[in-house]
Amino acid sequence: MRQYPHLYIDGRWTEPIEPREVELIDPTREEAFARVTLGSAADADRAVAAARRAFDSFSTTSVDDRIALIDRVIDVYESYIDDFADLIAREVGIPVSNRAQVTGPAQHMKVARDILREYPFESRVDGAIVRREPIGVCALISPWNWPIQTGVIKLIYALAAGCTVVAKPSINSAASGALLAQVLHEADVPPGVFNLVNGAGRDVGDVLSHHPDVDMISFTGSTAAGKQVGVAAAGTVKRVCLELGGKSANIVLPDADLEQAARWNVQRCFFNAGQSCHAPSRMLVQESQVEQVVPFLVDEARRYRLGDPLESSTTMGPVVSTAQYKSIREHIQSGLDEGANLVTGGLERPDGLERGHFVQPTVFTGVTPDMRIAREEIFGPVLAVLPYRDEDDALRIANDSPYGLGGFVFGGDRERARRVVNGLRAGRVSYNGAATDSYTPMGGYKQSGIGRSMGRFGLEEYLEVKSVYGFEDEAQALPTLFG
Template sequence: MRQYPHLYIDGRWTEPIEPRETELVDPTREEAFARVAMGGAADAERAVAAARRAFESFSTASVAERIALIDRIIDVYESHADEFSELIAREVGIPISNRAQVTGPAEHMRVARDLLREYPFESRIGGAIVRREPIGVCALISPWNWPVQTGVIKLIYGLAAGCTIVAKPSLNSAASGALMAQVLHEAGVPAGVFNLVNGTGREVGDTLSRHPDVDLISFTGSTAAGKQVGAAAAGTVKRVSLELGGKSANIVLPDADLERAARWNIQRCFFNAGQSCHAPARMLVHESQIEQVVPFLVDEARRYRLGDPLEGSTTMGPVVSAAQFKSIKDLIQTGINEGARLVTGGLERPEGLDQGYFIQPTVFTGVTPEMTIAREEIFGPVLSVLSYRDEEHALRIANDSPYGLGGYVFGSDRTNARRVANGLRAGRVSYNGAPTDSYTPMGGYKQSGIGRSMGRFGLEEYLEIKSVYGFEDEAQALPTLFG
């Protein structure tokens, strides 16, 4: 049994004030493999106090000093890459073949570092100086489905801005959170600049959300939990950044390459066992072409090799927990009960896997917009295929959702496809499976969140804006913000 008995506060590994632990369950073997320390409200208070003390000096660190710090973090992180890969396979079932989970964080660190080299922290409008300054102490609450990357995106832009941090990873991925704290410690992050407190949302998360000395709270998770964070934070009028749920639609236009669209949709939807907020979990196909796409969907879904995530040949591991396993199975049953047509997958365990929280890659057709599986975020390897009559109908279906995180369009007429893409009410839209760019903003419309992460927009989440007047001569040497 691995042991992670400490929190990380004020540059030191320390035991919780009230000694408590929780077990991490390996979702492949359905048995505990690690024990981690559980902090409480008093530990969160300690961490915020340490971050507040450290902010006074770290907020004045030069850009060159922050760049050098990020370079050290990158070097140390990459020396632990294999350890991260093995650890997230054990704690959340992500296959070691999924290298993006480990290489992605380093890429985001480099983007933040490179942005620092050219970002204008001072600019001018007319004769006034406009300064961007670190917002202060930031509480970062990250999820388990991207256990390293989501937390890294938050903390690296916070550090780049000159902020200090209290991080609370998901309890499902607390071991990789502890390893990330070790990386920052080895990289020489000054005491108090980064702090780690494991714990429940009800105790640690709520304390951080309400704390008057926390200036920003960044939360990634479910929409229901995000609403609670926002309500708790309102009492101290702190900045809130939320990346929440999604039920993204992929509109496949009649002139699209149907095989390409179908295979890509399965690959993107079932990546990470479907545990991704941006997953295109609704595929919208013209009513005359449904039967043409089904064979491609079924064939691609059946290509996954389910098994032990520690084996290099595995392409889909288990879902994260018994609770998630039950939730997904219940929603598959609901789809069947409501009359959707199951074309592959279903409720049975995958062949040869009698242990572990494994869900078969599952595809439904005949799904209508009012069905539960078309509206609720399933967060598992389940695709709902809906039909539409024309493009106006497709956009109406796609946008008839409380969510607006991602959107996708496939088609051959670029002008028409762009018009459809512009009509999607979502924070990120991709045409014909185009990859995303780490310099561009990520975030959602509607109940998918508030604010943006990554790139310049992500850095600015952690910056306050100050206008300074009376220094007209000095302002002339600065870049112009507006014409």
């Protein structure tokens, strides 16, 4: 069994003050594969103190120094890509065939580096200088569903800004969090600049949220947990960046390519076994066309090969845990109980899989906006198809949600589609399955979050703004902020 007995604080691996072990359960085999030692409130205090000590010097490093640091991190990370793929397959059931989970982080690091190279930390407004300065010590709390990429996006922009970091990964993905700390250690990140403390949210996460020496907290997770983080952070008026839940809608307009829209929706919704906050888990189809899309949805859903995520032929692994498995099944049962029409999938175990947290790719039609499967984030491979009458009705249904993380539109008439895209209350919207761009901001409206990650907007989350007066001559040499 793998052992992860240490935390990473002040540039070295260290034992917790009050060690407590937990076992990580392989969701495919339903048996322990690793033991991880958790930290406590006292360990979080130690990590924050180390980050605070390191901030004074790291915040004054040059852009060239920070670019060189990021390049070293990229080089070391890329040497561990296969190790990360193997580890997250065992931790959270992500198939090794899902290379985006392990190659994506390196791409985000390169984007952050390139933005840093060109970013104007000083600019001019009239005769004044506007400076962007690192905000300070940043607590980064990341989830298990994108266990490496989410943490990397947070920390790499924090480092690019000149901030110091205390990271807390999800307990479910604590092993890959430890491997990421090893990457940073081998890349010679200065002591105290990056610290890792595993632990429960009620212990470590709560301390970081309240801590007076933490200047910013970046949290990705459920909306319920994000609200608690926001309340805790308010006591010290620290900056909060939250990426929370989603229940994204895909509006399929009548002139869309229905087969393309249906197949893409299944692929995007069931990617990562549906455990993605941007998943288009509501598909809105004009009421006269619902029966036309069903065969495509069913065929695409049945193409998934469920099985051991360590096998290259597997395209869908198990969901992360017993609790997640039970929650998804409860939602499927609610769809049946409330009268939705099950067209594929359901409660039965997939054929040939007698153990493991496997859920069949499941599609419901006949879903109404008041049903649980249309309103709640299921976080599993479950798609709800809702009929709409006209464009206004589609937008009303899509926007009738406490969430606003992602949105999608399929259609032929670009002017009409653009009108619908603009009407969606969501932070990221794609037309006809267009790929997202890691230079662009990611974040949500409403209860899907506060702030943005990625790209220039993501860098600026870690920066304070200072106006400086009296240096008119020096200001003239700077680029204008609004020009």
